[in-house]
Amino acid sequence: QQQVKQSPQSLIVQKGGIPIINCAYENTAFDYFPWYQQFPGKGPALLIAIRPDVSEKKEGRFTISFNKSAKQFSLHIMDSQPGDSATYFCASRDSNYQLIWGAGTKLIIKP
Amino acid sequence: DAGVIQSPRHEVTEMGQEVTLRCKPISGHNSLFWYRQTMMRGLELLIYFNNNVPIDDSGMPEDRFSAKMPNASFSTLKIQPSEPRDSAVYFCASSLGGGFYEQYFGPGTRLTVT
Numbered sequence: 001q002q003q004v005k006q007s008p009q010s011l012i013v014q015k016g017g018i019p020i021i022n023c024a025y026e027n028t029a030f031d032y033f034p035w036y037q038q039f040p041g042k043g044p045a046l047l048i049a050i051r052p053d054v055s056e057k058k059e060g061r062f063t064i065s066f067n068k069s070a071k072q073f074s075l076h077i078m079d080s081q082p083g084d085s086a087t088y089f090c091a092s093r094d095s096n097y098q099l100i101w102g103a104g105t106k107l108i109i110k111p
Numbered sequence: 112d113a114g115v116i117q118s119p120r121h122e123v124t125e126m127g128q129e130v131t132l133r134c135k136p137i138s139g140h141n142s143l144f145w146y147r148q149t150m151m152r153g154l155e156l157l158i159y160f161n162n163n164v165p166i167d168d169s170g171m172p173e174d175r176f177s178a179k180m181p182n183a184s185f186s187t188l189k190i191q192p193s194e195p196r197d198s199a200v201y202f203c204a205s206s207l208g209g210g211f212y213e214q215y216f217g218p219g220t221r222l223t224v225t
Contacts, residue, residue: 034213043115043202043216044154089154098167099214103153 004092006102013080014110021075021105023090028071030100032093035064035075038104039086047088048075080109115217117203123223129191132220135184136205144214145178145188146202154202160186161208193224 005024013019023033034049050057050064050073057064061078077084090102116135124130136143145157158168163180171178175194180186190197200219206212 041218043204043219044214045216046213049213096167097208098156098159101154101156 004090004100004102006090006105008105009103010106010108012108012110015080015082017080017109019077019080019084019107019109021088021090021107022072023074023092023102024070024072025092025100026071027092027094029095030092033064033066033073034091034099035062036089036091037086038089044089077107082109082111085109115203115205115215117201117217117220119220120218121221121223123225124193125225126194127192128224129189130193130197130222130224132188132201132203132222134186134188134203134217136186136203137215138184140205140207140215141183142206142208142212143180143186144204144206145186146204146216147199148202148219149199157188190222193222195224198222198224 007022011019032051035047036044037047038044048059048062048064050066052068055066063076066073085108088105088107091099094100115137118133141162143160147155147157155170157170158178159166160180163183176190178188200221202216202219204214204216206214
């Protein structure tokens with residue numbers, strides 16, 4: 001099965017720092033790339049998403065950077081806060097209109 | 112809207128017993144997904160329904176697992192017989208469609224099989 005490879009598995013950043021989570025996909029036919037955020041005891045929730053016709057998308061403190069030629073995309077969190085501590089999942093939509101999920105990154109923002 | 116509703120929130124059962132997980136999707140959503148989440152395997156799609164019809168069940172691990180969607184407002188995931196390795200958090204999600212549409216996840220059912 002085609003994969004989406006996510007790294008790092010876990011990340012600890014000081015408050016105010018800029019955590020970066022990376023994902024790589026295999027199939028150039030993938031055409032939609034969402035990020036989901038999951039807090040403990042909750043289901044994942046859509047955070048931000050991008051399509052391959054743009055290289056960057058910002059929503060508040062969250063930015064997706066997209067490199068189509070490298071088949072990579074990343075999530076940046078500006079001015080990170082302890083409340084951003086969560087598990088983050090990247091995903092890609094395949095040709096069957098299904099989301100292929102990354103393994104997740106557990107992010108801890110230290111006060 | 113109440114969001115996606117799942118029941119029970121927690122289930123503890125003994126190996127060999129039948130387990131039924133329930134889900135009520137958001138009204139008006141025509142796609143429903145069942146996921147399983149574990150530390151070892153992450154988030155796995157088990158089965159996907161569109162307009163109450165199973166579209167892709169390739170993620171269902173074994174014949175012990177079955178899912179139904181008798182109408183647009185209700186779905187079940189059944190495990191019979193259950194095994195300790197089935198212990199996980201099971202999520203139901205719904206969306207307006209596949210792919211581009213946001214998937215709204217329920218709170219999950221934490222299943223423990225002893």
